[in-house]
Amino acid sequence: MTVFALIIINKAGGLVYNRSFSDGGLNKLSTNDYLVLAGTFHGVHAITTRLNPVKTPPTAPAPVPGMLTRPEPPSGLEVLESENFRLQCFNTMTGTKFLLFTDTTQANVDVTMRRVYEMYSDYVMKNPFYQLEMPIRCDMFDRKLSSYIREINNR
Amino acid sequence: MAHLLAGGGGGRGKQQATTTGGGSSGAKGDHGGHQIGVSSASREGLRYPSNGKTIYHRPLNRSKTAELSQASFAYLFSEMVSYAQRRVTGIQDLEKRLNLQGHPIGLKLLDLLLIREPARNQTRPLNIISLLHFIKINVWQHLFGRQADRLEKSLNLETPDDYMIYDNEPLVNAYISVPREMSHLNCAAYVAGIIEGVCDGGGFPARVTAHTVGGKEEGEMWPGKTVFLVKFQAEVLEREALIGKG
Numbered sequence: 001m002t003v004f005a006l007i008i009i010n011k012a013g014g015l016v017y018n019r020s021f022s023d024g025g026l027n028k029l030s031t032n033d034y035l036v037l038a039g040t041f042h043g044v045h046a047i048t049t050r051l052n053p054v055k056t057p058p059t060a061p062a063p064v065p066g067m068l069t070r071p072e073p074p075s076g077l078e079v080l081e082s083e084n085f086r087l088q089c090f091n092t093m094t095g096t097k098f099l100l101f102t103d104t105t106q107a108n109v110d111v112t113m114r115r116v117y118e119m120y121s122d123y124v125m126k127n128p129f130y131q132l133e134m135p136i137r138c139d140m141f142d143r144k145l146s147s148y149i150r151e152i153n154n155r
Numbered sequence: 156m157a158h159l160l161a162g163g164g165g166g167r168g169k170q171q172a173t174t175t176g177g178g179s180s181g182a183k184g185d186h187g188g189h190q191i192g193v194s195s196a197s198r199e200g201l202r203y204p205s206n207g208k209t210i211y212h213r214p215l216n217r218s219k220t221a222e223l224s225q226a227s228f229a230y231l232f233s234e235m236v237s238y239a240q241r242r243v244t245g246i247q248d249l250e251k252r253l254n255l256q257g258h259p260i261g262l263k264l265l266d267l268l269l270i271r272e273p274a275r276n277q278t279r280p281l282n283i284i285s286l287l288h289f290i291k292i293n294v295w296q297h298l299f300g301r302q303a304d305r306l307e308k309s310l311n312l313e314t315p316d317d318y319m320i321y322d323n324e325p326l327v328n329a330y331i332s333v334p335r336e337m338s339h340l341n342c343a344a345y346v347a348g349i350i351e352g353v354c355d356g357g358g359f360p361a362r363v364t365a366h367t368v369g370g371k372e373e374g375e376m377w378p379g380k381t382v383f384l385v386k387f388q389a390e391v392l393e394r395e396a397l398i399g400k401g
Contacts, residue, residue, distance in 0.1 A: 126229040126330035128236035129337070138332035143378065
């Protein structure tokens with residue numbers, strides 16, 4: 001039960017945050033490789049979104065007559081699993097992607113993801129010194145994130 | 156946090172209230188919300204609620220339910236910092252601007268909080284210690300929902316008349332990480348401005364600055380610990396000494 005690493009990709013496919021939490025589990029890549037990984041994943045995600053463009057709309061009528069219903073947006077690639085790790089992707093409404101690398105046996109990854117997203121919106125988006133779409137350098141975010149992940153990994 | 160925001164928009168809000176108060180205010184009140192929306196949209200300034208009740212119509216003593224969302228304050232404060240950051244020459248200049256934004260709030264807060272006190276102790280603080288206690292307890296309680304963590308007098312022999320108010324984690328800095336190249340900046344300069352306003356309004360002219368004293372190491376209990384350094388002007392200290400003798 002371990003969370004290995006977190007990667008955040010901005011809506012243009014650039015790597016804005018990259019952090020590994022445990023020494024074992026994943027091999028270290030060079031910075032360049034991480035950038036390529038982020039860009040490639042962004043591209044693959046975009047293509048998988050096109051594979052199944054629109055989820056079949058629910059048959060139930062609109063709750064209020066005249067209100068427009070919008071079909072669920074296509075989600076694209078969500079989970080990628082290998083023998084040794086599981087990659088969960090969470091795509092926000094604005095197109096920012098959170099990639100969480102965990103153990104294959106890790107449970108409740110979506111809860112962890114939700115909490116990470118919450119921290120991102122608190123400690124990154126409410127920080128007046130953060131410039132949108134730029135690499136994230138916020139001490140407070142780093143600190144809260146590591147204490148939260150440490151808690152999970154030691155459980 | 157209630158007054159903090161109310162005070163911030165005070166100037167313009169008041170103008171709006173007086174314009175609607177005069178002349179056709181009664182007629183406007185009878186119309187539907189839609190019409191008011193149109194008339195206020197065509198005019199410059201703040202919008203006001205469709206029932207015509209602005210913050211200035213509320214009783215001054217209502218303080219129990221006046222809590223505001225921390226998230227909306229965080230976004231507002233974040234924009235205030237970005238705004239102050241435009242065209243500044245340096246960190247000191249930025250802190251000065253934040254300080255200036257807080258100052259009028261402190262001036263108004265002194266009056267408001269005294270009026271909310273029970274009638275028998277509605278006098279303003281008359282010596283330095285009671286003023287600082289007023290700030291540590293009443294002002295902090297009103298703004299942040301808790302008291303400040305510590306009050307100290309300087310032990311440094313060169314500056315024996317400095318006072319320090321400690322806050323272990325200032326609410327305004329809750330979501331702010333200062334970049335490394337600006338490590339001396341502390342956005343609680345805004346709160347320092349509020350304190351300065353309270354001191355100035357009470358007849359104790361002072362300079363108040365905010366400094367980060369929390370450690371940077373991993374596992375630090377209060378990384379955002381902030382000290383507000385209160386330096387009273389010479390005449391205040393002179394008067395204090397005279398009162399002490401009498």
